[in-house]
Amino acid sequence: MPSAVRFGVNYTPSQGWFHHWLDFEIDAVRADLDSIAALGLDHIRVFPIWPYFQPNRSLIRPRAVEQLVQLADAAAERGLDVNVDGLQGHLSSFDFVPSWTRTWHRRNLFTDPDAVSGQADYLRTLAAALADRPNFIGMTIGNEINQFAAGPHPDPDPATTDEAGRWLRRLLAACEEGAPGRTHLHAEYDATWYQDDQPFTPAQAARLGAVTAVHSWVFNGTAQRHGRTGTATEQHAAYLVELSKAWADDPHRPVWLQEVGAPAPLIPAEHAAAFTRATVDAALDCEDLWGITWWCSHDVSRSLADFPELEYSLGLLTEDRRVKPAGEEVARIAREQREAPHRPAPRGIALAVDAGDEEDAPRRSVCAPGGPVSEAFARLSAEGVRPALVLAGRAGDTAHLAARGIREVVTPADVGT
Incomplete structure (x- = not known):
C-alpha cells in the first residue's frame, strides 16, 4: 500500500520575511514553527538566501550554515x-544572486565553470551540514531557477537544453555527495511545461532527481480565463501532476506538489478556503503523489515594500x-487524510500530448492555459472523467499504458472545445 501523502508548508518567517537570516532570532523561528505544527503539518520547505550564505564564491559563511541547522533542529x-532550497535565486518577484x-x-549561472563549481560547493556544504539530521528530507537545488534561463526574465542567463541538463546533473550530484541517500530534487516554475x-524541459523535470516537483499558480492565465471556480482553475494542480507523468520513465515516479497557493484577487480572500479544498481534493485524486506543500506559512508584513500585491496575503x-x-x-x-487516507484509483482514460520531440518538447505550449491539451483535460474533468496524460509517442506502448492502468487514449480533437 502506498505511503500517506505528506502535508507541509513553505516557511515564510513572520518577522522580516526571508531577510530574517540577516537578524536571525531562533526564538522567533520557534514561535513560527509552533504555529505551523499546530496545523498538523509534517514538513516545511526552507529558503536560505544564497547571497547571504555565500557572499563570495570561496566563502560560505559558517555562522549562516549553523543557523540553518538550528532551524532544522x-x-x-x-x-x-x-x-532545503539551496539557490535563492528567485522569491516572490525578487532575485537573489551573489555579486x-x-x-x-x-x-552565466548555468554554463560558467567557476559559477557552477561555486554553486556545487554551496549545495554540498548545506547538504553535509544536515546529513546526520533524521528530519532532513533532502535538498532542492533552488527555487524556480529556470526563470533565469530565458524570457520573460529581463536579464537572462541563456542556456541550451543540453547545458541545462548538465547543470542539473552536476548540482544533484553535489547534493548527493553532501548527504547520500536523501531525497534530492530540482524545481522549476511552469514555463518548463x-x-x-x-x-x-518536461523530460528533465520528470526524470532527473528523486521526485518530480510541480508548482501550481492559477495566475498564469488559468484563473483569468476560467474564473475562480472554473474546473480548469480548481484542477490546475492536478493537471500539472498528471502532465508530469506523461514524461516520466517510471510509471509510478513520485510527484511533489511543492508550491500551490490561493492568489488574490483572482482567488478572493472569502473564497480562499473553498479554492484550497477543491485544489487539494483534486490533487489527492492523483496516484503517486508524494506530498502537498502550501505556499506559504505566514503573510508578508505590510511594512515591507515593493512586493506584488498578491504576495502579502498568501499565508495560511x-x-x-x-x-x-x-x-x-x-x-x-x-487531519482527514491521517485518519482515512484517500487511495486514488488508476486513471483509465488518457489524453494524448503531442509536444513534438519528447526530449525537447518544442511545442509544449499546447499544454499551456488555453491550449488544446489543457482545455481538453478541463472538459473531461468537468464531465467526471478522471483523465491521465500520455505522450503521443507512447500512446501505442501497451506495456507503458498497462503499467499506468490506462485502458484508452483519446486526443484533444476527440474531446472538442
Whole structure:
C-alpha cells in the first residue's frame, strides 16, 4: 500500500520575511514553527538566501550554515521534517544572486565553470551540514531557477537544453555527495511545461532527481480565463501532476506538489478556503503523489515594500500567527487524510500530448492555459472523467499504458472545445 501523502508548508518567517537570516532570532523561528505544527503539518520547505550564505564564491559563511541547522533542529523538536532550497535565486518577484555572478563579475549561472563549481560547493556544504539530521528530507537545488534561463526574465542567463541538463546533473550530484541517500530534487516554475523556448524541459523535470516537483499558480492565465471556480482553475494542480507523468520513465515516479497557493484577487480572500479544498481534493485524486506543500506559512508584513500585491496575503497564518480560513482548511484536510487516507484509483482514460520531440518538447505550449491539451483535460474533468496524460509517442506502448492502468487514449480533437 502506498505511503500517506505528506502535508507541509513553505516557511515564510513572520518577522522580516526571508531577510530574517540577516537578524536571525531562533526564538522567533520557534514561535513560527509552533504555529505551523499546530496545523498538523509534517514538513516545511526552507529558503536560505544564497547571497547571504555565500557572499563570495570561496566563502560560505559558517555562522549562516549553523543557523540553518538550528532551524532544522527546532523543526525536529516540533515533529517537522525539513527540505532545503539551496539557490535563492528567485522569491516572490525578487532575485537573489551573489555579486560574484553579476555586473563587473558577470558569469552565466548555468554554463560558467567557476559559477557552477561555486554553486556545487554551496549545495554540498548545506547538504553535509544536515546529513546526520533524521528530519532532513533532502535538498532542492533552488527555487524556480529556470526563470533565469530565458524570457520573460529581463536579464537572462541563456542556456541550451543540453547545458541545462548538465547543470542539473552536476548540482544533484553535489547534493548527493553532501548527504547520500536523501531525497534530492530540482524545481522549476511552469514555463518548463508550457513555454516552447524554455531550456529546462518536461523530460528533465520528470526524470532527473528523486521526485518530480510541480508548482501550481492559477495566475498564469488559468484563473483569468476560467474564473475562480472554473474546473480548469480548481484542477490546475492536478493537471500539472498528471502532465508530469506523461514524461516520466517510471510509471509510478513520485510527484511533489511543492508550491500551490490561493492568489488574490483572482482567488478572493472569502473564497480562499473553498479554492484550497477543491485544489487539494483534486490533487489527492492523483496516484503517486508524494506530498502537498502550501505556499506559504505566514503573510508578508505590510511594512515591507515593493512586493506584488498578491504576495502579502498568501499565508495560511497572518504575520502575528493567527490561523486564516485557508489554514483551517489545510489543517482539516491533513487531519482527514491521517485518519482515512484517500487511495486514488488508476486513471483509465488518457489524453494524448503531442509536444513534438519528447526530449525537447518544442511545442509544449499546447499544454499551456488555453491550449488544446489543457482545455481538453478541463472538459473531461468537468464531465467526471478522471483523465491521465500520455505522450503521443507512447500512446501505442501497451506495456507503458498497462503499467499506468490506462485502458484508452483519446486526443484533444476527440474531446472538442
